[in-house]
Amino acid sequence: MNKHIQIWRAAGPMACMLSAAMLMLPLSALAEAPLSFAKSVQPILDANCLQCHKPGGIGYERSGLDMRSYAGIMKGTKYGKVILPGESYNSVLVQLIEHRANPTISMPFHKQSLTPAEIATITRWIDEGAKP
Numbered sequence: 001m002n003k004h005i006q007i008w009r010a011a012g013p014m015a016c017m018l019s020a021a022m023l024m025l026p027l028s029a030l031a032e033a034p035l036s037f038a039k040s041v042q043p044i045l046d047a048n049c050l051q052c053h054k055p056g057g058i059g060y061e062r063s064g065l066d067m068r069s070y071a072g073i074m075k076g077t078k079y080g081k082v083i084l085p086g087e088s089y090n091s092v093l094v095q096l097i098e099h100r101a102n103p104t105i106s107m108p109f110h111k112q113s114l115t116p117a118e119i120a121t122i123t124r125w126i127d128e129g130a131k132p
């Protein structure tokens, strides 16, 4: 047997295991990666909330909720937090976008609701710990 073939034989099982691992890694990474605020949530809030929830906007002026940054959103309003990491159902922000609170303060205020997919993204992000 020539040397080349011997090396190939030895590498065979190892190569098999490696390619199996390489196939499985990206799949499990996809299933388990928590949503990121910057990538998944901020674009939704920027498009639907930010205009009112920054200094000079009516939402910021009335409630104190500043949506310009992750830190501002986690800080909440002058009354308290609007996001409870791990508890989307009890988070005020979700209660408002799901119209579960006082209908006069549903968010976005006097505008079209977020889509079910957008709401699902936000609730999943909160339930995964509301990471930056």
Ligand code: HEC
Binding pocket: 045, 048, 049, 050, 051, 052, 053, 058, 059, 060, 062, 063, 065, 077, 079, 082, 092, 093, 096, 097, 105, 107, 108, 109, 110, 111, 114
């Ligand atoms: C057209 C302006 C406007 C837009 C757009 C808007 N808001 Fe507001 N938001 C307000 C106003 C006004 C208040 C204060 C309501 C009050 O207490 O009378 C408020 C208050 C809030 C509060 C605090 C409620 C409380 O008192 O505890 C949350 C949370 C909130 N908004 C979330 C959002 C989210 C999330 C979006 C986007 C999906 C959004 N808002 C879009 C105007 C807006």
